[in-house]
Amino acid sequence: LPLVAEIRTDDYVGFTFFVGCMAMMAASVFFFLSMNNFDKKWRTSILVSGLITFIAAVHYWYMRDYWAANEASPTFFRYVDWILTVPLMCVEFYLILKVAGAKKSLMWKLIFLSVIMLITGYLGEAVYQDQAAIWGLISGIAYFVIVYEIWLGSAKKLAVQAGGYVLQAHKTLCWFVLVGWAIYPIGYMAGTPGWYEGIFDGLSMDVIYNIGDAVNKIGFGLVIYNLAVNIAAKKE
Amino acid sequence: LPLVAEIRTDDYVGFTFFVGCMAMMAASVFFFLSMNNFDKKWRTSILVSGLITFIAAVHYWYMRDYWAANEASPTFFRYVDWILTVPLMCVEFYLILKVAGAKKSLMWKLIFLSVIMLITGYLGEAVYQDQAAIWGLISGIAYFVIVYEIWLGSAKKLAVQAGGYVLQAHKTLCWFVLVGWAIYPIGYMAGTPGWYEGIFDGLSMDVIYNIGDAVNKIGFGLVIYNLAVNIAAKKE
Ligand SMILES: CC1=C(/C=C/C(C)=C/C=C/C(C)=C/C=O)C(C)(C)CCC1
Ligand SMILES: CC1=C(/C=C/C(C)=C/C=C/C(C)=C/C=O)C(C)(C)CCC1
Numbered sequence: 001l002p003l004v005a006e007i008r009t010d011d012y013v014g015f016t017f018f019v020g021c022m023a024m025m026a027a028s029v030f031f032f033l034s035m036n037n038f039d040k041k042w043r044t045s046i047l048v049s050g051l052i053t054f055i056a057a058v059h060y061w062y063m064r065d066y067w068a069a070n071e072a073s074p075t076f077f078r079y080v081d082w083i084l085t086v087p088l089m090c091v092e093f094y095l096i097l098k099v100a101g102a103k104k105s106l107m108w109k110l111i112f113l114s115v116i117m118l119i120t121g122y123l124g125e126a127v128y129q130d131q132a133a134i135w136g137l138i139s140g141i142a143y144f145v146i147v148y149e150i151w152l153g154s155a156k157k158l159a160v161q162a163g164g165y166v167l168q169a170h171k172t173l174c175w176f177v178l179v180g181w182a183i184y185p186i187g188y189m190a191g192t193p194g195w196y197e198g199i200f201d202g203l204s205m206d207v208i209y210n211i212g213d214a215v216n217k218i219g220f221g222l223v224i225y226n227l228a229v230n231i232a233a234k235k236e
Numbered sequence: 237l238p239l240v241a242e243i244r245t246d247d248y249v250g251f252t253f254f255v256g257c258m259a260m261m262a263a264s265v266f267f268f269l270s271m272n273n274f275d276k277k278w279r280t281s282i283l284v285s286g287l288i289t290f291i292a293a294v295h296y297w298y299m300r301d302y303w304a305a306n307e308a309s310p311t312f313f314r315y316v317d318w319i320l321t322v323p324l325m326c327v328e329f330y331l332i333l334k335v336a337g338a339k340k341s342l343m344w345k346l347i348f349l350s351v352i353m354l355i356t357g358y359l360g361e362a363v364y365q366d367q368a369a370i371w372g373l374i375s376g377i378a379y380f381v382i383v384y385e386i387w388l389g390s391a392k393k394l395a396v397q398a399g400g401y402v403l404q405a406h407k408t409l410c411w412f413v414l415v416g417w418a419i420y421p422i423g424y425m426a427g428t429p430g431w432y433e434g435i436f437d438g439l440s441m442d443v444i445y446n447i448g449d450a451v452n453k454i455g456f457g458l459v460i461y462n463l464a465v466n467i468a469a470k471k472e
Contacts (some may be wrong), residue, residue, distance in 0.1 A: 011273070
């Protein structure tokens with residue numbers, strides 16, 4: 001076994017694991033080292049952005065080697081990653097809405113929904129594969145409740161109350177959840193049996209997941225970074 | 237031997253080692269990077285919270301690979317971890333009670349008790365297994381003296397004197413010690429021979445230890461973080 005894995009020139013999955021890993025590391029350093037440039041109020045948000053990419057960086061390091069060693073999808077590690085980072089993204093929603101008086105209960109509601117979404121998704125994808133469709137449905141319902149909560153529910157109301165840059169950032173994050181996160185159920189359908197079989201044949205789901213992760217994790221963090229920059233600029 | 241270990245989808249021990257390791261790493265970064273947001277008085281406490289999770293992260297990294305390679309309980313490494321982190325938790329009690337004039341002697345007393353508890357526990361679990369019950373008893377007595385000291389003894393008095401948020405945090409930490417730490421003697425009884433044999437059969441002790449460690453170490457740290465947040469908010 002070599003000390004480092006070789007990557008074939010046409011191994012796009014290996015390539016995206018490698019680039020993804022590097023991008024997550026760089027993003028983490030960026031968020032960690034710039035957090036102290038901002039008001040205390042924003043530091044925790046930027047720190048959490050950094051934690052999300054840091055957790056991903058460690059998992060991508062592992063998944064990169066896993067792919068190189070086994071050429072198999074590291075489904076397990078993806079879910080470990082998500083079960084830690086998706087709840088942290090819910091924390092981000094809470095943190096930016098705190099200015100408008102968001103309560104911890106909103107945070108816990110979102111966290112709870114995201115944990116349900118991921119656990120039922122894992123059960124369908126890795127444990128009870130012959131019942132993938134029904135587990136996916138439950139997972140999808142939890143996902144839609146999250147979408148509802150932030151687009152139209154109490155989170156939306158708080159964002160409107162906060163107004164200005166916070167409302168703007170909230171809206172962008174809502175689009176991330178609606179469009180960026182929708183990549184994941186597509187991956188699920190491509191990788192499990194069910195009535196949807198065949199629709200997504202031939203897609204390399206690892207490449208799509210890797211691009212999705214980079215967009216969702218780094219993008220999410222940059223929206224929050226940008227919010228802090230805008231508010232700091234207004235103050236000066 | 238593969239570059240990275242594969243984890244079976246139903247290997248819950250491996251799973252909790254992996255998630256535990258990641259969670260400890262993320263928590264360490266969180267504590268280390270947020271310590272400077274607080275008054276000097278609280279920085280050491282938060283730094284120590286970070287040290288506790290950092291020490292655990294390194295041990296979990298090792299234990300994760302140990303489990304993957306041998307599928308055996310890494311008892312030895314658990315005790316190495318505890319002998320470093322449990323005394324640091326005793327330091328935390330002292331640090332938050334310093335505002336009420338806690339003396340170093342309180343800290344040394346708690347540290348001494350925790351070292352007795354862990355050394356006798358190790359002797360029973362790994363060295364003199366045929367006398368596990370008696371070593372467990374000695375260890376348990378030391379544990380109960382710690383519980384007494386913080387719930388009803390001099391530490392309690394200091395917490396009452398300090399009042400407010402400090403008293404509140406002290407109480408939460410006391411519950412951690414009484415309920416969260418009680419997980420460990422249960423693991424001991426499940427893993428060693430004695431009159432208690434059979435009561436805890438069939439429990440996967442590594443899973444329980446791993447959940448316990450995450451709750452006790454990260455939770456403990458967050459209580460102290462939260463205390464610093466509350467006091468900073470009151471000052472503003
Ligand atoms: C709806 C649905 C799913 C949703 C997964 C999502 C939404 C994951 C989000 C991950 C993120 C945002 C990761 C980090 O950046 C599953 C579990 C695939 C199962 C099928 C149904
Ligand atoms: C009472 C007792 C024990 C107690 C262990 C404890 C209380 C360990 C605490 C560890 C912590 C808090 C770790 C880090 O978070 C032993 C040694 C199992 C031996 C049997 C009797």
